[in-house]
Amino acid sequence: MARITTPLCELLGIRVPVIQAPMAGGPSCPDLVAAVCEAGALGSFGFAVAQPRDMKDQVAAVRAKTLRPFCINLLASPQPAPIDLVHQSAALAALGPWHAEMGLPPPEAAKAPYAPELEGQLAAVAETKPAVFTVHLGEIEEEWVRRFKRLGIRVGASATCVAEAGHAQALGFDFVVAQGGEAGGHRGSYLRDPYEALTGTLALTRVVVRAVNIPVVAAGGIMDGAGIAAVLSLGAQGAQMGTAFIPCTESGAPELHKRAILEAKEDATRVTEKFSGKPARGIANRFIREAAAKHLPQIAYPAQYALTAKLRQASAKAGTADFYPLWSGQAAPLARALSAGELVATLEQETVAALRAGAALIQE
Numbered sequence: 001m002a003r004i005t006t007p008l009c010e011l012l013g014i015r016v017p018v019i020q021a022p023m024a025g026g027p028s029c030p031d032l033v034a035a036v037c038e039a040g041a042l043g044s045f046g047f048a049v050a051q052p053r054d055m056k057d058q059v060a061a062v063r064a065k066t067l068r069p070f071c072i073n074l075l076a077s078p079q080p081a082p083i084d085l086v087h088q089s090a091a092l093a094a095l096g097p098w099h100a101e102m103g104l105p106p107p108e109a110a111k112a113p114y115a116p117e118l119e120g121q122l123a124a125v126a127e128t129k130p131a132v133f134t135v136h137l138g139e140i141e142e143e144w145v146r147r148f149k150r151l152g153i154r155v156g157a158s159a160t161c162v163a164e165a166g167h168a169q170a171l172g173f174d175f176v177v178a179q180g181g182e183a184g185g186h187r188g189s190y191l192r193d194p195y196e197a198l199t200g201t202l203a204l205t206r207v208v209v210r211a212v213n214i215p216v217v218a219a220g221g222i223m224d225g226a227g228i229a230a231v232l233s234l235g236a237q238g239a240q241m242g243t244a245f246i247p248c249t250e251s252g253a254p255e256l257h258k259r260a261i262l263e264a265k266e267d268a269t270r271v272t273e274k275f276s277g278k279p280a281r282g283i284a285n286r287f288i289r290e291a292a293a294k295h296l297p298q299i300a301y302p303a304q305y306a307l308t309a310k311l312r313q314a315s316a317k318a319g320t321a322d323f324y325p326l327w328s329g330q331a332a333p334l335a336r337a338l339s340a341g342e343l344v345a346t347l348e349q350e351t352v353a354a355l356r357a358g359a360a361l362i363q364e
Contacts, residue, residue: 021242225350
């Protein structure tokens with residue numbers, strides 16, 4: 001059977017040039033990561049809010065299921081200085097009515113540190129030695145890049161513009177993930193205003209390929225083999241896909257999230273800062289709409305994410321999508337309810353077919 005391979009596949013030790021995007025907060029659970037890896041693609045953990053001990057436990061769970069390479073991803077956005085109660089009061093008051101509606105006590109002020117300390121997380125990566133490490137929403141110090149490479153870990157960084165891609169190359173990263181404006185979840189911008197760095201995936205992929213000398217992975221709005229074939233034709237060596245894997249059998253996303261993606265329309269998503277304090281794309285639900293209409297006050301990332309945690313958790317527990325972040329890319333209508341293995345196999349077959357169809361259009 002025909003197969004697709006690129007130099008990136010050899011670099012990362014995978015058979016199919018597909019990376020399951022790291023999705024923190026549930027979707028990227030050990031079952032999904034292991035299943036994707038076993039199917040020949042690269043499964044990824046999104047450890048944005050995981051403490052080092054939890055990271056190690058989840059890595060051990062994957063290694064009990066597969067010996068294939070996998071990826072760990074961390075968010076590198078700096079934490080803000082402690083935010084006092086006075087500066088949290090408006091955001092707390094705005095969340096109060098929704099808390100009451102969900103039967104929750106009044107929201108409490110977020111307490112620093114608002115997320116796990118990055119240094120401790122990076123040390124856990126060095127200790128567990130995944131085959132691949134990627135960073136999002138910022139950069140890590142060059143010494144960490146060198147240390148990971150000495151340990152045999154391949155390192156990648158996301159970029160939403162040419163400047164970020166060039167910066168990753170200068171720091172010694174092995175590859176760059178070009179995140180187009182269509183992508184679901186948090187925008188990876190850190191050198192530019194994220195609302196000015198919403199270039200579409202096709203355009204961004206091509207300009208980044210022209211700008212750097214390291215392999216480029218395209219991300220954003222890629223849901224099937226035709227999309228993979230398109231970005232390969234633009235010079236990318238692989239595709240990173242998140243939304244496509246959320247409805248998978250093994251995904252840790254709640255059923256309300258899976259259902260929302262499978263039922264979504266092409267214009268269903270919006271970019272919002274209100275869940276976390278950083279712009280992220282998700283399916284517009286009641287929280288996103290009302291927060292925008294009310295110009296909901298917010299505090300800095302990741303303190304805002306801590307502030308909305310109980311409301312998000314209560315929404316998921318109640319089985320309602322009203323206050324849960326339904327992170328999704330713009331091509332959600334192409335999603336399929338398959339196992340991870342079935343999805344990877346289908347993607348590979350579709351990519352071959354799309355590339356062959358394109359070649360058939362050539363007349364000598």
